Each structure stands twice: as structure tokens, then as C-alpha cells.
Amino acid sequence: MQILIKHCVLATGLMAAMVPFTMQAQQVPGPHPAYLHALSDLRAARHYLNDGWAWEPVRRDDNAAIREIDAAINEIKMAAIDDGKGVNDPFHADGHLSPHDRFRKANELLYSAHNDLTKAEDVPQSRGLRDRAIGHVDRAHQIVDNTERTARWE
Numbered sequence: 263m264q265i266l267i268k269h270c271v272l273a274t275g276l277m278a279a280m281v282p283f284t285m286q287a288q289q290v291p292g293p294h295p296a297y298l299h300a301l302s303d304l305r306a307a308r309h310y311l312n313d314g315w316a317w318e319p320v321r322r323d324d325n326a327a328i329r330e331i332d333a334a335i336n337e338i339k340m341a342a343i344d345d346g347k348g349v350n351d352p353f354h355a356d357g358h359l360s361p362h363d364r365f366r367k368a369n370e371l372l373y374s375a376h377n378d379l380t381k382a383e384d385v386p387q388s389r390g391l392r393d394r395a396i397g398h399v400d401r402a403h404q405i406v407d408n409t410e411r412t413a414r415w416e
Contacts, residue, residue, distance in 0.1 A: 296382035297338055300375040304331050304338075304399070307371035310364045311406065315413070323409035327368075327402045334375070334398035341388035341395075365410035372403040 308331045315321040359367060376399045379392055 294382065296378045297341070300378035300382070300395075300399075301335060301338055303371040303375040303378065304335050307331060307368040307375070307402070307406075310359075310368040310371070313361060313364060315361070317413075320409055320413045323405055323412060327405040327409065330398045330402035330405065331372075334395040334402070337391045337395035337398065338379075341385075341391040362410060362413060365406055365413065369403060369406050369410075372399055372406065375399050376403070 308328055311324050311328055311331070313324065315324055356367070376396060379396050379399065382392060
């Protein structure tokens with residue numbers, strides 16, 4: 263009986279000692295905040311582009327940019343950085359933006375994602391994935407630039 267009481271007291275003491283450590287761990291941001299912020303920016307840019315343009319040249323380029331964004335998101339996820347959100351999760355885009363302003367907003371978000379990825383923690387095992395994600399973001403940015411110019415003529 264005394265051994266059981268000693269074990270209970272020991273277990274209670276250990277649990278009490280662990281509480282400050284778990285509370286502190288919950289307050290610290292995730293292990294890769296730059297990657298998570300880049301994911302958020304990429305998803306937002308995707309939503310701004312996913313507008314369903316009727317004019318074929320713009321729609322084709324829009325879809326190409328979305329494919330590049332999806333590829334960048336997949337590269338980041340393969341680096342084991344995932345916040346569990348899907349690309350089609352609800353997003354509240356500014357409904358007051360004109361279609362052309364949506365391109366500008368998407369480019370701002372792509373620029374931000376590029377910066378986040380370049381500042382992200384450099385883990386040798388995922389360096390190639392990060393670099394490929396940056397390449398996809400840069401290609402999407404270039405496509406959106408060209409698409410914005412094309413859309414002006416619509």
C-alpha cells in the first residue's frame with residue numbers, strides 16, 4: 263500500500279512539474295512560421311486568381327498561374343510543413359476589388375510568399391523542395407504579370 267501511495271505522489275509531482283513546460287510550448291509559434299505564412303499567402307493568391315475569366319487568353323494564363331501555385335504548395339507540403347488547410351478551404355477575398363486589382367493583390371501575395379520562403383529555416387533535407395517552391399512562385403508571379411497586361415485589353 264505504501265509503495266502505491268509513493269508512486270501516486272511521484273506521478274502527481276511529475277505531472278505538476280510538466281505543466282509549465284507544456285504551457286510554454288503552446289505559446290511558442292510553430293516550428294516553421296515562414297513556411298506557414300507562405301502557405302497562407304499562396305492560398306490567398308490562388309483565391310484571388312480563381313475568378314473564372316470568360317476571355318480565353320486570360321483564363322488560360324490564370325489557370326497556368328494557379329497550377330504553379332498548387333505546385334509550390336505541394337513542394338512545401340512535401341517538406342513536411344503542412345497546416346492542414348486545403349487549397350479550396352473558404353477564403354474571404356475583398357469583394358470590392360476589380361478583376362485587375364485582384365491580379366495586383368495576387369502578385370503582392372506571391373511576392374510575400376517568395377520572401378517568406380527565402381527567409382525560411384534552411385534545413386538541408388528540404389532545401390531542394392524549398393528552392394523548387396520558390397521557382398513555382400516566381401513563375402506564377404511572372405504569369406500573373408503577363409495576364410494582368412493581357413486583361414487590360416479585354
